[in-house]
Amino acid sequence: METYFKNYESFDEKPYQIELLKVCPNCGVGNNPDTWLVSHATGEVKVFKHRCPLCNKDHLTTQILKQNNFCEIVMSFPKPTIEPLDDIFFEHAPRFSELYTQAQYAETMKLYDIAAIGYRGAIECLIKDYALDFEIDSKDTIEKMNFDNVISRYLKEDELLSNTAHAVRLLGNDYAHWNKVNDIPFETLKYTTEITIKAFLMKFNQKYPPIKPNQKL
Numbered sequence: 001m002e003t004y005f006k007n008y009e010s011f012d013e014k015p016y017q018i019e020l021l022k023v024c025p026n027c028g029v030g031n032n033p034d035t036w037l038v039s040h041a042t043g044e045v046k047v048f049k050h051r052c053p054l055c056n057k058d059h060l061t062t063q064i065l066k067q068n069n070f071c072e073i074v075m076s077f078p079k080p081t082i083e084p085l086d087d088i089f090f091e092h093a094p095r096f097s098e099l100y101t102q103a104q105y106a107e108t109m110k111l112y113d114i115a116a117i118g119y120r121g122a123i124e125c126l127i128k129d130y131a132l133d134f135e136i137d138s139k140d141t142i143e144k145m146n147f148d149n150v151i152s153r154y155l156k157e158d159e160l161l162s163n164t165a166h167a168v169r170l171l172g173n174d175y176a177h178w179n180k181v182n183d184i185p186f187e188t189l190k191y192t193t194e195i196t197i198k199a200f201l202m203k204f205n206q207k208y209p210p211i212k213p214n215q216k217l
């Protein structure tokens, strides 16, 4: 579980650094919560309540204050129910990240039809977010296109990725139909969705490497 540190001003003690989860365990989106100390006893073991401003739900952490003034999480509740996306997607493919996360929650609730339609929509948004971020087309042009068109227009140089994106489109279509004609397992759609996401993760990581080619170290 990825974490970060934030200064915490306590009433009766010197300020110290508390450890926060990078992703809210309730909604799976970024986490910059309001935090309260729940256990009032001063000392090294502390219990905090955190409220996520995005989903407005609370999570708890138990932390130990170390000698160096930094806390360390030893327990958190609730446990995250979904596998969070790579941060690069939240930054460069925001609409995809939203839809995908919602579809993941639908899946955890066993709402497979909704999850399947969500994964299909998420991949359509991923290609559109990609086209915008990579400046392939203007926002107005991208907006008007349907899923079939975005695949043929923006993935035409990449035949293999184009194939998997079409597979997500077709498998997802079936879940949206009134008369569902195929009996392809949900896992097949999920697997194909994951493969597509991995391919785009590679593209985004290649565009935004940790160091620019002409950057001095």
Ligand SMILES: [Zn+2]
Residues within 6 Å of the ligand: 024, 025, 026, 027, 028, 029, 052, 053, 054, 055, 056, 057
């Ligand atoms: Zn949240």
